[in-house]
Amino acid sequence: MPLKSIVVTAIVAFAAGLVFASFAGYELFIPGLLEGTWITIQITVGGALLAVVAAFIAALARMYGPAPIRWLASAYIEVFRGTSALVQLFWLFFVLPQLGVTLSPMTSAILALGLNIGAYGAEVVRGAINGVSRDQWEATIALNMSRVLALRRIILPQAFVAMIPPWGNLFIELLKSTALVSLITISDLTFRAQQMNQATFRTLEIFTLVLLIYLGISLLITFGMRALERVATGGIVRGRAS
Amino acid sequence: MFWDWDYAFDVLPVLAKASIVTIQATLAGFILALVLGLVFAIMRMSRNRAVTGATTAVVEFIRSTPLLIQIFFIYFVLPEFGIVLDAFLAGTLALGIHYATYCSEVYRAGIEAIPRGQWEAATALNLSPATTFKDIIIPQAIPPVVPALGNYLVALFKETPLLSAIAVLELMQTAKILGSQNFRYIEPITLVGVFFLIFSLIASAAIRYAERRLSTIGKR
Amino acid sequence: MNDMTSSPLSPTASDTQEPMVRFSGVTKRYGDLTVLDNLDLDVAPQEKVAIIGPSGSGKTTVLRMLMTLEPIDEGVIYVDGKPLTHMESNGGLVRANEKYLRSVRGNIGMVFQHFNLFPHMTVLRNCTEAPINVLGLSKAEAEERAVELLELVGLGDKLGEYPQRLSGGQKQRVAIARALAMRPKVMLFDEVTSALDPELVGEVLNAIRMLGKQFQLTMLMVTHQMGFAKEFADRVCFFYEGKIHEEGPPEEIFNSPKRERTQQFLSAVLEAG
Numbered sequence: 029m030p031l032k033s034i035v036v037t038a039i040v041a042f043a044a045g046l047v048f049a050s051f052a053g054y055e056l057f058i059p060g061l062l063e064g065t066w067i068t069i070q071i072t073v074g075g076a077l078l079a080v081v082a083a084f085i086a087a088l089a090r091m092y093g094p095a096p097i098r099w100l101a102s103a104y105i106e107v108f109r110g111t112s113a114l115v116q117l118f119w120l121f122f123v124l125p126q127l128g129v130t131l132s133p134m135t136s137a138i139l140a141l142g143l144n145i146g147a148y149g150a151e152v153v154r155g156a157i158n159g160v161s162r163d164q165w166e167a168t169i170a171l172n173m174s175r176v177l178a179l180r181r182i183i184l185p186q187a188f189v190a191m192i193p194p195w196g197n198l199f200i201e202l203l204k205s206t207a208l209v210s211l212i213t214i215s216d217l218t219f220r221a222q223q224m225n226q227a228t229f230r231t232l233e234i235f236t237l238v239l240l241i242y243l244g245i246s247l248l249i250t251f252g253m254r255a256l257e258r259v260a261t262g263g264i265v266r267g268r269a270s
Numbered sequence: 271m272f273w274d275w276d277y278a279f280d281v282l283p284v285l286a287k288a289s290i291v292t293i294q295a296t297l298a299g300f301i302l303a304l305v306l307g308l309v310f311a312i313m314r315m316s317r318n319r320a321v322t323g324a325t326t327a328v329v330e331f332i333r334s335t336p337l338l339i340q341i342f343f344i345y346f347v348l349p350e351f352g353i354v355l356d357a358f359l360a361g362t363l364a365l366g367i368h369y370a371t372y373c374s375e376v377y378r379a380g381i382e383a384i385p386r387g388q389w390e391a392a393t394a395l396n397l398s399p400a401t402t403f404k405d406i407i408i409p410q411a412i413p414p415v416v417p418a419l420g421n422y423l424v425a426l427f428k429e430t431p432l433l434s435a436i437a438v439l440e441l442m443q444t445a446k447i448l449g450s451q452n453f454r455y456i457e458p459i460t461l462v463g464v465f466f467l468i469f470s471l472i473a474s475a476a477i478r479y480a481e482r483r484l485s486t487i488g489k490r
Numbered sequence: 491m492n493d494m495t496s497s498p499l500s501p502t503a504s505d506t507q508e509p510m511v512r513f514s515g516v517t518k519r520y521g522d523l524t525v526l527d528n529l530d531l532d533v534a535p536q537e538k539v540a541i542i543g544p545s546g547s548g549k550t551t552v553l554r555m556l557m558t559l560e561p562i563d564e565g566v567i568y569v570d571g572k573p574l575t576h577m578e579s580n581g582g583l584v585r586a587n588e589k590y591l592r593s594v595r596g597n598i599g600m601v602f603q604h605f606n607l608f609p610h611m612t613v614l615r616n617c618t619e620a621p622i623n624v625l626g627l628s629k630a631e632a633e634e635r636a637v638e639l640l641e642l643v644g645l646g647d648k649l650g651e652y653p654q655r656l657s658g659g660q661k662q663r664v665a666i667a668r669a670l671a672m673r674p675k676v677m678l679f680d681e682v683t684s685a686l687d688p689e690l691v692g693e694v695l696n697a698i699r700m701l702g703k704q705f706q707l708t709m710l711m712v713t714h715q716m717g718f719a720k721e722f723a724d725r726v727c728f729f730y731e732g733k734i735h736e737e738g739p740p741e742e743i744f745n746s747p748k749r750e751r752t753q754q755f756l757s758a759v760l761e762a763g
Contacts, residue, residue, distance in 0.1 A: 040327055110470035112428035114442065115463045122446070122455035127272060166559050167606035171620035171672060172596045175588070181619060185610050200334060207336035211435055218338060231350055235343045239335045246334040262610075 038247055041240050057224035057234055064220030065241055071137050071206045071216065072245070076199055078142025083149030091154060092175075101150070108147035113205045116140040121212040137209040145202045152194040156187035189260050196253035200246045207242075217241060278457040281448050285461060288444035295362050295440060296427045302366025303426065304419070307373025312403070314378065333371040338432055340364045345436050361433035369426045376418045380411035417481040424473045428466055441465065508571050510535040510708040511556065511676055516565035518551055518732075525551050527732035529565070535675075538702060538709045540719035540740070543729035544755060549712045552729075553678045556710070557600045558591060569597050570675060596624075599674035603681045605661040607653040607668070613640065614649040617668045625672065632671070639667040642704070643697045659690030663697050670701060677702075679711040691715070698722075716759060720744050728752045 082104075089101035108116065120136040131139065160183050168178035210219035221238045225231050313325040332340065345360040355363065384407055392402040431442035445462045449455035509532040518526040526548045533539050541549045554560045556567060558575070566583060567574045576583040577590045586594075608616050617636035621627045627635070640646055643663040653661055662682055669677065679698065683691040695718050702709055702722070713719055719726055719740060726743040728736045728751075736743065736752045747753045 041331075106471065107467060110428075110467040110474075111463045112431060112466065114429075114431040114434075115459070115466060118431075118442065118446070119459050119463055122449060123459050126454065126456050163602065163604055163606040164608070166557075166602065167608070169559055169595075170557055170598075170600035170602070170606075170669065172592055172598075172624050173620060174592065174624075177623050181623065182608055186608075189610075204334075204336040207338040208432070210338070218336065218342075221339070222342070225346065231347050235339065235347055239331070239339055239343070242335045242339065243331060 038244075041243050041247075044236070044240060056228050057230060060220045060224050061217060061234070061237065061241065064215060064217035065245075067215055068203075068206050068217040069245065071134070071141065071209060071214070072199070072203050074138040075142040075145065075202050075206070078138060079145040079149050079198070079202065080195075082143055082146030083153050086146065086150040087153035087157070090150065091157065092179075104143075105147045105150050108144050113141055113144045114208050114211070116144055117208055117212060133209070133212050133214050136212065137206070137214055141202060141205050141209075144205065145198050148201075149195065149198055152191055152198065153187070155194075156191040157183060159190050160186045189257070192253055192257045192260065196250060199249050199253070203242065203246055203249065272456070274454070274457060277452070277454060278461060281445075281458050282461065284448060285441060285444060285458065285465070288439060288441045289465065291358070291438065292427075292430045292440040295358065295365065295430050295433060295438070296423070298362045299365035299369065299430075300423050300426055302363070303369035303373050303422070306366060306370035308377055310370060310374035311377035311381065314374065315381070329371045329374055332368060333375075337364065337368045337429060338435060340368055341432060341436060357433070357436045357438045361436055361438050365426055365429065365433075369422055372422050372425075373419060376415045376422070377411065379418075380415035381407060383414065384410055413484055416484060417477050420473070420477040420480065424470055424477070427473075428470060431462075507535060509533055509568070510537070510570055511710070512568040513552070513556075514566045514568065516555065516567060517563050518548070518555060518560065519563050525732055526555075529733065531727070531734065533676075533708055533710060536706050536708055538722060538724045539711070540723035540726045541710060541712045541729060542714070542716070542719065542726060542755070542759075543735070547729040548732040549729045550680055553600065553680050553710060553712055556676075557598055557678055558595055569594055596672065597675045598678065599669035599672055599676070600678040600680065601662070601665050601669050601682050603685050605653070605658075605665045605685075607661055607664060609653055612650050612652055613645065613656070613664050616653070616664060617671045620668070621671050636667065636671050639670050640664070642701065643667050644693070657690060658686045659693045662686065662690075662694045666694075666697055666701065670705065673705075674707075676708045676710070679709065679713065681712050681714065683713070683715055695722075714759065716744065716756075728755065730755075 086101040086104055089097045090105070093101065117137065117140040120131065120140050121133065124131060124136070164182055164186065165178065168182050173182070206216060207218040209216050210222065213219075215223075217238060221234050224234050228234070310325055310329055314322055314329070316322055316325075341361055341364040344355065344364045345357065348355060348360070388406055388410065389402070392406050397406070430440055433440050434443035434446065437443060441462050442459075445455075445458035448458040511531070511533040513529045513531040516526055516529045517524065525546075529548075529552070531552070541552060543549045551560065555562050556569075556574070562575055566576055572594050573583060573586070574591070574594045575586055577586040608619065611619060614633065614636055617640065618627075618629070618632035621632040621635060622629060625632075637646065637649065640649060643666060645660060645663055645667070648656065648660065648664075653664070656664065665682075682698075683694055686694065695715065698709075698711075699722055701707070711719070711723070721740075723740050725737060726740050727734050728743060728747075730751050736747060736749045742748075743752065744756065747756060
């Protein structure tokens with residue numbers, strides 16, 4: 029969203045947060061929520077790392093791998109995009125133990141959400157690599173570079189810059205999907221919200237505050253990605269080859 | 271044993287019945303999303319800065335926060351204000367509002383893609399804003415964005431399992447109940463996953479087909 | 491100057507030396523369209539060949555196939571005596587694999603109409619990237635070589651700049667230096683001044699002229715710069731509909747073309763100025 033909207037939303041969020049925090053008795057539920065926030069952040073970061081790795085492997089496998097590898101990558105992408113994060117989460121949490129593999133809830137969460145977003149990320153990576161102009165490939169052929177070298181030193185660095193905005197959106201999707209882990213007994217922000225609600229019945233304040241915290245983290249992600257984009261482009265104009 | 275076909279066939283009818291709830295929630299939610307999304311889109315185009323600002327803030331707020339929390343909000347918070355909704359209604363409402371924000375973005379893109387000349391011709395013919403929208407703009411804006419809307423329909427459908435968090439008896443909730451009753455989760459949950467996967471693949475193919483057909487329809 | 495006056499159209503003509511580049515029966519099709527039709531073309535070492543002709547005549551395709559940017563449908567291309575697109579196997583020729591292809595391709599360099607510089611690298615790194623990673627030069631050696639070339643083309647003060655900051659003429663000169671840093675024996679120029687503002691054309695042509703002499707390069711140039719071709723080329727090939735319609739020394743082609751189409755083309759081009 030445009031910068032002005034972000035700033036306006038941030039100000040509103042911050043002000044609302046202050047208003048609510050000023051309600052008496054907030055110390056009843058704020059600590060719990062903050063603990064939950066920390067868990068949410070951990071899962072988001074862990075899931076994001078896994079997503080990026082999975083996306084690159086799947087995209088490169090699909091574009092340049094031999095047939096069986098390509099098929100595997102496609103299967104991964106289609107399955108994880110065709111079913112929702114919750115289904116994948118529940119499958120890892122309920123079904124896997126009955127097949128003999130028991131993962132901790134945190135591991136299941138990071139695995140399910142990371143692989144889920146990674147499947148969408150694979151398309152982003154693929155799109156960005158394809159978006160690098162053919163002229164650049166031809167220049168690498170004229171300089172007698174191997175395909176691997178060309179990909180590594182010339183194509184991927186340029187694709188990387190184009191990828192940043194879509195990845196930003198995916199990371200925000202990841203953040204939103206972390207709320208689901210509350211349904212597999214992980215004490216994330218959403219779980220804590222329900223817990224605090226049962227304890228204090230300050231329903232409106234708690235849930236509004238929780239929404240604001242999620243919004244706040246998503247704004248952090250947006251700003252972070254913008255900064256990353258600035259660093260990555262350095263002296264280059266985004267998206268143009270010479 | 272990895273897979274019990276007998277058990278699988280036993281639970282299939284139960285899941286089939288539950289899928290009706292899933293489909294109802296999907297359709298109801300999506301219709302709400304389509305209508306409300308259009309309202310959001312039009313409000314964001316208003317001349318009144320306060321209206322645009324407020325709508326943008328609300329839309330961005332809803333888009334950037336988890337659907338699950340919004341479901342909880344509607345189910346648990348609204349009663350405090352006297353509005354008590356049953357789980358199905360609350361869940362469908364949340365789905366509809368959440369996806370209305372996505373649809374509003376799609377509509378906006380479609381409207382912005384209309385050449386300025388169309389607006390100018392409408393002005394030259396002295397058409398009122400309402401007529402312009404109704405007869406000139408919307409009919410041209412919608413067809414190109416139908417594939418994008420279709421994708422959100424599929425996405426909404428895949429998120430209906432979230433309603434299990436407030437005990438709506440849709441597919442996922444039913445699968446969990448079956449699993450806990452029979453101490454065996456493998457078949458119910460896998461079947462639900464396969465169901466979503468198959469439907470999603472068919473729907474995506476259909477949308478791609480529609481996209482191709484729509485883009486070959488002659489333009490002005 | 492060049493004493494290869496025998497007709498390059500018959501590969502069995504007695505040559506004083508092995509040709510540096512040889513097209514032998516090369517055909518290229520795009521679907522139903524035959525872009526190059528059974529082409530035979532020999533280029534002697536250090537010969538400078540200008541390729542002219544209307545668009546669609548196949549002239550750019552000749553360069554692109556030599557640079558292995560496009561696959562050939564029939565025929566064989568030889569570079570410095572070795573087949574380029576095919577390799578010898580059991581006494582016959584089979585399609586080359588990437589490893590073999592690259593071993594022969596290193597002899598060829600190309601400069602493109604739209605420069606194709608790497609936007610995320612400085613001028614210097616553009617010129618050292620391939621020598622370091624493909625030729626295995628050390629960073630110091632590669633930089634020394636690159637600096638020498640960049641100074642030769644007059645860009646010694648732009649080493650740390652990014653391509654976006656340069657004018658078209660400067661970018662093209664960097665592209666030339668980058669290609670030459672790989673020390674190819676054959677250099678291909680694909681309409682390298684067509685995308686430039688007129689006042690920048692001269693600096694690029696000067697660079698080509700100077701480097702061609704200094705490094706004793708074999709050159710193939712697709713160009714619309716008839717004046718440059720006349721003055722610089724040893725031989726001019728006029729392409730029409732996928733074949734060499736007429737060829738010969740520049741004086742002959744430009745001043746007294748023998749065939750009608752050649753005359754038509756030249757008068758149209760010269761009219762356009």
